[in-house]
Amino acid sequence: MKLFRHGASGAERPGIVDASGALRDLSGVIAEIDATVLSDAGLARLAALDAATLPLVPAGTRIGxxxxxxxxxxxxxxxxxxxxxxxxxxxxxxxxxxxxxxxxxxxxxxxxxxxxxxxxxxxxxxxxxxxxxxxxxxxxxxxxxxxxxxxxxxxxxxxxxxxxxxxxxxxxxxxxxxxxxxxxxxxxxxxxxxxxxxxxxxxxxxxxxxxxxxxxxxxxxxxxxxxxxxxxxxxxxxxxxxxxxxxxxxxxxxxxxxxxxxxxxxxxxxxxxxxxxxxxx
Incomplete structure (x- = not known):
């Protein structure tokens, strides 16, 4: 699983890469890639998502x-x-x-x-x-x-x-x-x-x-x-x-x-x- 953050510096939102390599927005699922998310249980919950159903990150968006x-x-x-x-x-x-x-x-x-x-x-x-x-x-x-x-x-x-x-x-x-x-x-x-x-x-x-x-x-x-x-x-x-x-x-x-x-x-x-x-x- 690949996680990332996107958006203006200081206002980044969480994201995930789907199976096709597309960048998807995770902000409707989690607020931030924080301690809860980085735990084994938190990562397992994200891995269970169907990332392809999440909104695409617009092309050209800054990656933080x-x-x-x-x-x-x-x-x-x-x-x-x-x-x-x-x-x-x-x-x-x-x-x-x-x-x-x-x-x-x-x-x-x-x-x-x-x-x-x-x-x-x-x-x-x-x-x-x-x-x-x-x-x-x-x-x-x-x-x-x-x-x-x-x-x-x-x-x-x-x-x-x-x-x-x-x-x-x-x-x-x-x-x-x-x-x-x-x-x-x-x-x-x-x-x-x-x-x-x-x-x-x-x-x-x-x-x-x-x-x-x-x-x-x-x-x-x-x-x-x-x-x-x-x-x-x-x-x-x-x-x-x-x-x-x-x-x-x-x-x-x-x-x-x-x-x-x-x-x-x-x-x-x-x-x-x-x-x-x-x-x-």
Whole structure:
């Protein structure tokens, strides 16, 4: 099952994809894709619907992020060994956790706004894990039971802010528009193995990233369990699980970064695609 949200920013309504791939409006059935809906029982109720009987979403309607702004937008750093190598950093012994500001959270096709004066805004395609059932100190063998579904995340990053502006990654990760998410929440029953997903990113039509989640250092169930030791996970929380190689910072001999007027396109097999225009600067 694929769920999504549609409409103007701040006024999104819930939606569901029917068996033919058409986008249907769910607002006559549920008010929001909230904790009740993200529970196993809530998702089962939606799965029992005949989605084809629901109103169509008009063509051209904006697609928003697939869940409301999460309590915790959690990211994992250096979770692909080959990305750590291109960054010139050693493979971490434990997952690196940082938080992305809630105000960075945006729709999958919304513009990326390059901050004023930024020269090092970068792209990062990532598998997002959307929590359905919250908790703390979740056992690893039960971790996937706490997952409602999966999505695409672009962990947009300003490298100067991240690396050379005082030693905290959050500065380079939380600018407005730096968290495009979606288009869909794809329920976990449609993703039997989250460690077997191809993911990619293009800039102006040039393929920059090609990867597969099987090369993660720490897999999804490990991450859900590990993060829950330090942060109580809530329904709708998102864990962005790291990026494969091919980011702009790692290009040799000279890094390449985003500038206004470009197009970023990215996706994950079975989870959908995003397309963003870059503005600002």
């Amino acid at each position: 992020a697939p869940v409301p702004r999460p309590v915790n937008f959690i990211c994992i750093g250096l979770n692909y060994a080959d990305h750590a190598a291109e960054s010139g950093l050693k493979v971490p012994e434990e997952p690196i956790i940082f938080l992305k500001a809630g105000s960075a959270y945006s729709g999958p096709n919304d513009d990326i706004v390059i901050p004023p004066g930024s020269k090092e805004t970068d792209w990062e395609v990532e598998l997002g894990v959307i929590i359905g059932t919250g908790g703390s100190h979740i056992a690893e063998d039960a971790a996937l039971d706490h997952v409602a579904g999966y999505c695409v995340v672009n962990d947009v990053s300003e490298r100067e802010y991240q690396i050379r502006r005082g030693g905290t990654w959050d500065k380079g990760k939380g600018c407005p528009s730096f968290g495009p998410t979606g288009p869909f929440l794809v329920t976990r029953d449609e993703v039997p193995d989250p460690q077997a997903l191809d993911l990619w990113c293009e800039v102006d039509g040039k393929r920059m990233q090609n990867g597969n989640t099987r090369t993660m250092i720490f897999g999804v169930k490990t991450l859900v369990s590990y993060v829950s030791r330090f942060i109580r996970l809530e329904p709708g929380d998102i864990i962005a699980t790291g990026t494969p190689p091919g980011v702009g910072m790692g290009i040799k001999p000279e890094p390449v970064f985003l500038r206004p007027g470009q197009t970023v396109r990215l996706g994950i097999a079975g989870l959908g695609e995003q397309t963003q225009k870059t503005t600002g600067g």
